[in-house]
């Protein structure tokens with residue numbers, strides 16, 4: 001008998017209950033106990049959904065009030081010492097301090113730009129190639145581990161009490177260490193492995209004592225190109241862990257196992273989960289190498305996308321595996337369902353046809369049941385509803401394949417007609433720079449911001465009212481224009497050189513464009529956690545992409561009409577739109593990216609024609625789109641940089657193209673960043689104390705650069721001297737004539753008070769430096 005399970009489930013709740021409970025708690029409106037109760041209620045419902053779907057286990061340990069890696073930091077007792085927690089501080093309040101920092105406590109340590117002495121939040125970074133952010137564990141020679149939280153065991157008991165068969169989930173020790181960061185140069189976190197393992201042993205022993213039969217232990221780093229010592233450690237680690245543990249299901253996802261395939265199959269664990277969506281070609285190899293006594297869990301339902309599973313394609317993959325692997329077979333989503341929305345049930349506005357092509361988390365659980373029934377030979381409707389479900393899935397998949405909504409001749413034609421050079425600016429950078437310097441006559445070290453200004457409750461309420469039909473289009477337009485005017489006035493008062501309109505009209509930098517482009521659908525409630533309580537609603541790209549009408553032109557032109565200063569048009573780039581959407585799986589991602597690129601190019605050209613001299617095309621997701629295996633980098637980067645250049649190359653030399661990238665850990669892809677040939681790039685550098693900029697200097701990055709001088713993720717207002725210090729550091733590695741002054745990223749999550757205070761200081765810092773640099777030294 002095949003068993004079915006899931007690697008994890010969305011934690012936010014059907015109606016983002018967790019988000020609202022968290023934010024209430026942080027505002028002091030509900031106490032810890034009420035928040036815990038909200039968490040318990042969500043877990044209860046989510047386990048029940050798994051049970052109702054006929055899963056053989058419910059998964060326990062995937063819930064988190066902020067992030068599952070942060071849960072492990074507490075479980076394993078390695079809260080960084082810099083937080084200086086006192087013994088009486090409750091676990092959950094320590095947890096939120098690590099996740100969010102302490103805003104009230106402003107540390108003014110001169111020379112300490114990024115808060116080693118303060119209670120600044122743990123760094124956040126992208127979870128593999130997803131748009132989910134985890135909190136980065138900090139490791140140093142002083143790191144000690146110890147079993148320090150009973151939360152996981154309590155949750156196990158909770159599920160058992162509700163009568164569920166429990167499979168607990170843990171992030172494995174090697175992935176946990178890998179995902180952390182050394183807080184001291186020269187220290188290797190790998191050296192902490194030996195002291196970490198005994199704690200894992202204790203955790204596993206305790207789960208066993210609780211009667212847990214299976215523990216899913218996630219080691220997604222088996223999908224990466226690992227250094228040899230890390231690879232070699234796996235065998236020894238799992239020998240040690242398996243000694244007194246429940247049965248271990250080692251799970252991998254997101255990426256092919258490649259050179260780690262035999263290793264993964266031979267580890268001394270009771271089962272192995274593989275991602276058959278990202279690495280379908282490895283299934284045969286896995287079935288060959290996996291010993292017969294081990295469980296093979298095949299991740300056959302796409303946990304990263306929202307398309308309904310083609311049952312025949314899935315079965316065609318599963319059947320040979322079932323025949324080959326004589327041992328027990330489980331089926332599951334490819335990875336945790338954290339990365340997809342909760343349920344289609346809440347989508348009342350999606351048209352019925354499109355909806356029939358989709359499966360969100362709850363529906364994906366249902367797909368597992370159908371696949372199992374068919375695999376186990378119960379196709380003839382022995383299990384209730386299976387025959388109907390199968391027929392409807394087949395019909396939907398066939399309908400999607402044949403649908404005239406998916407393919408548009410003119411889009412295909414446009415891609416086919418491209419000619420050499422249409423992804424290149426007319427003149428080389430030096431020539432453009434000269435023309436642009438004359439046109440804009442900006443001071444040295446020009447100041448600008450990254451695009452968004454605070455998305456106030458007032459703005460969101462207006463948009464919500466507009467979407468509900470309580471505010472008409474004219475009324476909404478008036479309100480947004482007023483916000484734009486306010487942003488322009490404030491920037492002029494601050495004496496910023498290159499202005500932005502502030503993005504008030506945008507719910508989100510990707511969703512906004514998805515709503516206006518053909519080939520995209522958007523959901524009413526398709527939220528996916530991005531970090532903490534923050535969610536995004538990725539649009540769904542189902543067909544060929546085209547731009548039926550200008551998307552930003554009117555807002556930008558209005559903003560420009562209010563000021564003589566240059567107004568920077570603000571667009572999201574093709575790679576980021578792709579990366580932060582659910583993407584069609586019936587053609588290569590590169591083709592879809594290029595379609596988007598042409599649509600964005602039309603918008604850029606329209607802005608230029610309307611007299612907008614500077615256009616920023618944001619590409620923050622370019623780094624996270626990198627394939628997890630290096631072998632895939634080159635083709636990806638070629639496609640990504642080309643798509644960006646297509647979008648940016650329709651304009652003349654006089655038009656200045658900016659791009660922006662936060663998540664700027666890209667010193668290993670600088671040639672490709674340079675190949676994008678943006679006139680100006682703004683990047684996130686303040687949290688690394690400008691270290692990230694060093695690569696740009698060493699590489700002699702040819703175009704202009706705006707290294708972020710302050711972290712926008714915190715309400716803390718940076719002092720003038722702090723930003724001056726950072727800019728001096730920048731000027732030491734990049735010629736000052738190439739430098740701009742700007743924050744790390746957009747300001748949409750901030751309030752106006754702290755935003756204005758920080759920008760006053762930023763402009764003052766720029767002016768000080770202009771004087772300093774003007775003096776011959």
Ligand SMILES: Nc1nc2c(c(=O)[nH]1)N[C@@H](CNc1ccc(C(=O)N[C@@H](CCC(=O)N[C@@H](CCC(=O)N[C@@H](CCC(=O)O)C(=O)O)C(=O)O)C(=O)O)cc1)CN2
Nearest residue numbers: 131457460461463464507508509510530533534535536580
């Ligand atoms: N797609 C995407 N990915 C990204 C980023 C990004 O900007 N976009 N940035 C990084 C992550 N940073 C992020 C920063 C902020 C938020 C964020 O603020 N999300 C908002 C939702 C933003 C949104 O879409 N807002 C909508 C809808 C808001 C909403 O839910 N409104 C309520 C009512 C609100 C009210 O009445 O006040 C409702 O409709 O029920 C809008 O403004 O229109 C949230 O979780 O709260 C998300 C990610 C990386 N990945």
Ligand SMILES: [Zn+2]
Nearest residue numbers: 620662745746
């Ligand atoms: Zn950014």
